[in-house]
Amino acid sequence: MTSSWPRTARRLAAVLSCVRLTMEFDLQPTLTGERLLVRPIADGDWPGLYAAAADPELWALHPASDRYQEDVFREFFDVALKSGSAFVVIDRQTGEIIGSSRYNDLDAENSEIEIGWTFLSRDYWGGTANAELKALMLEHAFQYVDTVVFWVGETNWRSRGAMEKIGGVLRDGTVRRPEATDNHVVYEIRRK
Numbered sequence: 001m002t003s004s005w006p007r008t009a010r011r012l013a014a015v016l017s018c019v020r021l022t023m024e025f026d027l028q029p030t031l032t033g034e035r036l037l038v039r040p041i042a043d044g045d046w047p048g049l050y051a052a053a054a055d056p057e058l059w060a061l062h063p064a065s066d067r068y069q070e071d072v073f074r075e076f077f078d079v080a081l082k083s084g085s086a087f088v089v090i091d092r093q094t095g096e097i098i099g100s101s102r103y104n105d106l107d108a109e110n111s112e113i114e115i116g117w118t119f120l121s122r123d124y125w126g127g128t129a130n131a132e133l134k135a136l137m138l139e140h141a142f143q144y145v146d147t148v149v150f151w152v153g154e155t156n157w158r159s160r161g162a163m164e165k166i167g168g169v170l171r172d173g174t175v176r177r178p179e180a181t182d183n184h185v186v187y188e189i190r191r192k
Contacts, residue, residue, distance in 0.1 A: 024144060025106055025113070025144045025145075026140075027084055027085035027103050027106070028040040028084065028085060028086075028087070029140055031087075031136040031137065031139075031140060032092075032136075033092075033132045033133075033135070033136050034092075034132065035091065035092055035093065035128065035129065035132055036089055036090065036091065036092060036129060036132050036133055036136065037089075037090040037092050038087045038088075038089055038090075038101070038133060038136055038137070039087060039088060039090065040086070040087060040088075041077075041080050041081055041086040041087055041088050041100065042081075042088075043081060045088045045097060046074075046077060048088070048096065048097035049077060049088055049097050049099075049100060050070065050073055050074075050077070051097070052096075052097055052098055052099055052100075052119075052120075052121045053067065053068060053073050053076075053099075053100075053119060054068050054070070054073070055068060055121070055122055056068045057122060058119055058121070058122060059119075061153070061155065061156045061157060061158050061159070062119075062153055062156055062159075063153040063156070063180065063181075063182035063184075064076075076117075080100065080102060080117065083102055083104070085102045085103040085104060086100060086101070086102035086117070087100060087101050087102060088100055089101065089120065089129075089133055091124075098120055098121045098123070098124050098129070099118065099119050099120035099121060099124070099129075099133075100117065100118070100119060101115060101116070101117060101118040101119075101133060101137065102115070102116065102117045102118075103115060103137070103141070104116055104117070106145075110147070111145045111146040111147060112145055112146070112147040112148070112149060113141055113144075113145050113147075113148055113149070114148070114149045114150065114151060115134065115137050115138070115141070115148055115149075115150055116150060116151055118130075118133070118134075120133070125158075130162055130165075130166070131165070131166050134166050135166075138189060142191040145191070146190060146191045147188055147189070147190050147191070148188065148189050148190075149171075149186050149187065149188050150163055150168055150186065150187045150188070150189075151175065151177075151184040151185075151186055152184060152185055152186075152187060153182055153183075153184055154174055154182065154183040154184060154185050155182075160185065160187075163187040164187075166189070167189055168187030168188065168189055169187060169188055169189070169190075170185060170186075170187055171185070171186045171187070171188060173185075
C-alpha cells in the first residue's frame with residue numbers, strides 16, 4: 001500500500017500558498033510615478049472623476065458606450081468604491097484626476113490578477129500616461145503574481161492597440177463576463 005502523504009502535502013502547500021498570496025496582496029496601494037499618482041479611490045473623488053469621464057468620445061468604442069452619462073457613471077463609481085481595489089489616477093503636475101483603473105479577480109491558484117476598468121482623459125491619450133499607469137500597477141502586481149491579464153472589448157480597437165503598445169500578448173479566443181452581453185479578448189503580461 002502506497003502512502004498518499006506526498007500528494008496531500010503538495011496540495012496543502014499549494015492551498016497555503018494561495019491563502020498567503022490572498023492575504024498579502026495589497027489591492028489598493030498608493031503608487032507614485034514620474035508624472036502620475038495612483039491612489040485608492042474615495043467618495044470625495046466623484047466630481048473630479050466624473051469630469052474626466054463625461055466625454056462621450058472616451059466610451060465610443062467601449063462595450064459600455066453610455067458610461068459618459070452621469071447616472072451610468074455613478075453606478076460605475078459606486079461599484080469601484082465597493083470593490084476595494086480601484087484607483088484614481090492623478091496628474092502630479094496639475095493635481096487633477098485624469099482617470100481610473102483597478103485590480104480584479106485575484107486568482108492565487110494560477111498566480112494571476114486582472115488590471116481593468118481603465119480610462120484616461122483624452123488629453124492623455126497617445127502619450128506616456130497609460131504606459132506609466134500600467135507599469136506602476138504591473139510592478140506592484142508582480143511582487144505577488146506571475147501573470148497579469150487585461151480584458152478588452154473585442155471591437156475596442158483603441159484599447160487593443162494600447163495593450164499591444166505596452167507588450168500585452170493576446171490569448172486565443174474570446175470571453176464574456178456573466179453580466180455582459182459583449183465579447184472580450186484577453187491580453188496577458190507575464191513577470192520576467
